[in-house]
Amino acid sequence: MLQIYDSLSRAKHPFTPVRAGQAGLYVCGMTVYDYCHLGHARMLVSFDIVQRWLRQCGLNVTYVRNITDIDDKIIRRAVESGRRIGAVTAFFIDAMHADERALGVQAPDHEPRATEYVGEMLDIIARLEQRGLAYHADDGDVNFAVREFPEYGKLSGKSIDDLRAGERVAIASSKRDPLDFVLWKSAKEHEPADTRWDSPYGWGRPGWHIECSAMSKSLLGTPLDIHGGGPDLKFPHHENEIAQTEGAFGGTLANTWMHCGPLMVDSDKMSKSLGNFRTIRQTIGLPGQSDESPTYQVNPREAEMLRFFIVRNHYRSPQNYAPDNLVDAQLSLDRLYQTLQNVPPAETEIDWSIPAAGALREAMNDDFNTAGAVAALFDLAGQANRSGDPAISGQLKALAGVLGLLRQDPVAYFQSPTRYSRRAIEEAAAGAAPASAASLVAEAEIERLIDERASAKKDRNFSRADEIRGQLKALGIELDDKPGGITQWRRH
Numbered sequence: 356m357l358q359i360y361d362s363l364s365r366a367k368h369p370f371t372p373v374r375a376g377q378a379g380l381y382v383c384g385m386t387v388y389d390y391c392h393l394g395h396a397r398m399l400v401s402f403d404i405v406q407r408w409l410r411q412c413g414l415n416v417t418y419v420r421n422i423t424d425i426d427d428k429i430i431r432r433a434v435e436s437g438r439r440i441g442a443v444t445a446f447f448i449d450a451m452h453a454d455e456r457a458l459g460v461q462a463p464d465h466e467p468r469a470t471e472y473v474g475e476m477l478d479i480i481a482r483l484e485q486r487g488l489a490y491h492a493d494d495g496d497v498n499f500a501v502r503e504f505p506e507y508g509k510l511s512g513k514s515i516d517d518l519r520a521g522e523r524v525a526i527a528s529s530k531r532d533p534l535d536f537v538l539w540k541s542a543k544e545h546e547p548a549d550t551r552w553d554s555p556y557g558w559g560r561p562g563w564h565i566e567c568s569a570m571s572k573s574l575l576g577t578p579l580d581i582h583g584g585g586p587d588l589k590f591p592h593h594e595n596e597i598a599q600t601e602g603a604f605g606g607t608l609a610n611t612w613m614h615c616g617p618l619m620v621d622s623d624k625m626s627k628s629l630g631n632f633r634t635i636r637q638t639i640g641l642p643g644q645s646d647e648s649p650t651y652q653v654n655p656r657e658a659e660m661l662r663f664f665i666v667r668n669h670y671r672s673p674q675n676y677a678p679d680n681l682v683d684a685q686l687s688l689d690r691l692y693q694t695l696q697n698v699p700p701a702e703t704e705i706d707w708s709i710p711a712a713g714a715l716r717e718a719m720n721d722d723f724n725t726a727g728a729v730a731a732l733f734d735l736a737g738q739a740n741r742s743g744d745p746a747i748s749g750q751l752k753a754l755a756g757v758l759g760l761l762r763q764d765p766v767a768y769f770q771s772p773t774r775y776s777r778r779a780i781e782e783a784a785a786g787a788a789p790a791s792a793a794s795l796v797a798e799a800e801i802e803r804l805i806d807e808r809a810s811a812k813k814d815r816n817f818s819r820a821d822e823i824r825g826q827l828k829a830l831g832i833e834l835d836d837k838p839g840g841i842t843q844w845r846r847h
Contacts, residue, residue, distance in 0.1 A: 357412060357720045359581070360671060362589060362612035363510050367722055372580050373610065378414040379575040380406055381609075383567055383584035383592065384466070386423040387447035388432045390634040390646075391454045393676055394618045394625060398585045400662055401615040401670040401723075403460045404758060405583070408719050411757055420463040421570050422448060424470050425560055430550050440549050444468075449649035454635040457653040458662050459759040467570045469561065473552050475569040476561045480538045482603040492529035495541025497556050501534040504598045510612065511590040536595055537562035564595035571608075572600060582609035586617045615670045621677050633676070635661075655763060656771035663688045666758050667729045671722075678780045685775040687733075691755065694736040694748060696765035696843065701749035705757070711735040715754055728758060769845030770798070776847050778831070796830045805834070805842050 357370040372378050382402045385391060391399075406418045423429075424444040433443045455462070480497055483489035488503050501507050501515060508514055518534055542551040542558040551558045561569075571579060577600065584593065593612065600608040617624070620631040636644075639658040640651045664684040668674045705712055711731045718727025732755055739748040755761035773779060804823050811819040824834055827844070835843045 357408075358722055359611050359613065360722045361610075362614050363609075365512075368611070370580075370611070372414065373578060376413075376415055377580075378409050378416045379580045380409070380416060380418045381567075381571040381575055381579050381582050382418075382420045382463075383588055384420040384422050385447075385451055386426050386428060386563075387444045387451060388426065388429040389447065390636060391451050392625065393620070393633050393635065393638065394585060396454070396458060396635050396638075396661060397618045397665050397670075397674065398615055399455060399460045400458055400665040400759075402583050402613075403458075404666065404670070404725060405581070405613070405723055406463075407461070407757065407759065408723060411719075417465070417575060418463040419465045419467065419571065419574050421567060422466060422468045423563065423566060424448075424468045425550065426563060430546060433547065440547065446649050450636075453650045457635070457639055457658045459659070459762065461759075465574050467574060469566040469570070472566065472569045472573060473561060475573050476565045477539075477554055479565060479568055479572075479599060479603045481555070483538065483599065486602065488598075488602045489538055490531065491556055494529040495557055495559065496529060496537050497539035498530055498535040499538055499595070499598060499602075500531060501536070501598065502532055504602050506601070507534075507598050508594065510594045510597060513590075536564060536591065538565050538599070564592055565599055567592070568596050568599040568603075568608075571596075572604070577604060577609075578607040579609040581611045581613055583613040583615075586614050589614055613670075616668075616673045619673060619675045622675055625676075654771060654773070656768055656773050657775060659760065659763065659768075660685045660688050660773065660775055663729075663760060666725045666760065669722075669724055669726050681775040682777050682780055685773055688760075689769075691732060691736055691751070691761060692763075692765045692768050694739050695752060695761065696769070698739045698743055698748040699745055700752040701745040703746065703749040703753055705753045706750060709750060711738070711750065712754060715757070719757075725758060732758075732760075766843060769843075772831070772846045778847060796832065801827065801832055801844055805844065808834075809842065 358367045359370050360367045370378075380402070382398075385395065402418075402420070406416055409416045422444075425440070429440060429443060433440045436443065452462075454460075480489055483499065484491075484497070487500070489497055489499055491497050508518055511518070515534065538561070539554060539556050540559050540562055541556070542560065551560055571577075571582070582593070582596075589612075597608050619625065620633065623631060625632055636646075636651050639654055639661055641654055644651050660681070664676075664681065665674070667684065667687070707713065707716065711734050714731040714734070715728045718724040718731060721727070732751060735747060735751045735754065738744075739751055752761050804827055808819075808823040811823065827834060831846055833845050833847050835845065837843060
């Protein structure tokens with residue numbers, strides 16, 4: 356039976372849906388003012404795995420992941436670039452979708468935008484005001500009165516006084532308490548006209564937290580089976596969601612809270628100020644591309660490496676993006692593809708009776724333990740390599756598909772270059788420019804040299820054959836001679 360760790364109770368519990376056979380999953384998505392970074396990649400992949408496994412368990416899943424398309428950062432980006440808000444958000448939504456496709460992330464069932472639910476947000480604010488949980492401040496904002504909600508802090512595990520002691524934000528004169536947060540922000544004269552809506556409180560726009568309360572309630576109702584998001588959302592965003600939704604409607608917002616762990620870069624928190632900020636497209640896109648287009652050319656081998664890098668760690672554990680870890684992830688994924696290349700897989704359905712499938716199921720039912728699931732894949736790969744049995748290799752491919760892995764043709768996979776090999780990392784450290792698609796040795800030239808090598812071997816000119824092998828190796832091409840005179844090649 357599936358067990359999930361609940362961030363609120365801080366314990367694992369059997370997953371029991373509100374409605375038998377169905378599962379409602381709400382995940383806080385992107386604020387679309389910039390390209391998605393590696394932390395977003397971890398969230399996207401982690402909850403992609405969650406929804407995939409819930410469906411694999413036979414549940415009828417409704418997966419909702421919202422888009423925040425009105426926000427101070429979006430407004431700032433629009434003003435700085437001289438574009439309308441809608442143009443900014445449309446561009447970065449397309450860019451986000453390009454990242455998702457590259458990482459093999461399946462689209463959610465619903466992808467609501469905050470601007471589509473302003474009416475529902477105002478309805479919730481009105482209910483909160485009627486219940487004495489919200490007030491219209493002198494500066495025109497409507498704020499949530501945190502001290503009027505006794506359970507505030509239950510998700511973060513801190514009392515109001517503890518949170519108050521750690522308050523660093525300057526107290527606005529219009530707030531009754533520094534912990535009070537904005538439900539409705541009054542419009543400012545300098546802000547663009549397309550960033551405001553009329554309301555009983557005057558022209559303005561919703562606060563960030565109220566958006567998710569409205570969208571989750573409208574699309575899934577309460578209680579949610581699962582509410583998820585990144586590690587930085589637990590407080591204050593999710594804490595505020597609980598206060599708003601439960602304060603307005605009573606009951607429980609979500610039966611299970613899930614938060615993925617942080618993704619560090621070289622053991623530091625990713626930050627533009629530290630110079631370690633990396634976008635998804637920087638990491639898996641072909642070099643030399645412009646940022647003027649929301650879409651980009653993807654290196655499929657590197658893209659799957661990044662997904663594998665995320666999947667092979669438990670979603671709640673901290674994860675460190677560092678050169679050695681990337682090289683190891685690439686080598687490990689290469690090993691699985693090498694199995695499929697050496698033992699061509701038979702087309703087959705998953706046989707859940709075999710030990711490896713049972714081990715994967717046991718791991719995934721233990722709070723989506725993908726690390727254990729990946730270990731089961733390697734056990735199966737070892738069996739396939741030892742036996743040469745296409746049926747076992749077929750089971751490897753089918754089971755990997757549950758995690759969104761091993762979807763590429765092995766030959767095409769190995770013929771893609773990678774910046775995440777030991778050689779490539781060392782060359783980059785030495786100041787060598789990363790290979791672009793244009794600078795890579797052409798496939799036609801590789802095949803010509805392979806043909807020449809085959810002719811040399813036929814003529815028993817083994818020194819020339821070895822010379823060609825060495826020439827190709829110097830160009831980053833490894834040869835693998837197969838029975839029947841077939842030679843396969845791979846980039847490294």
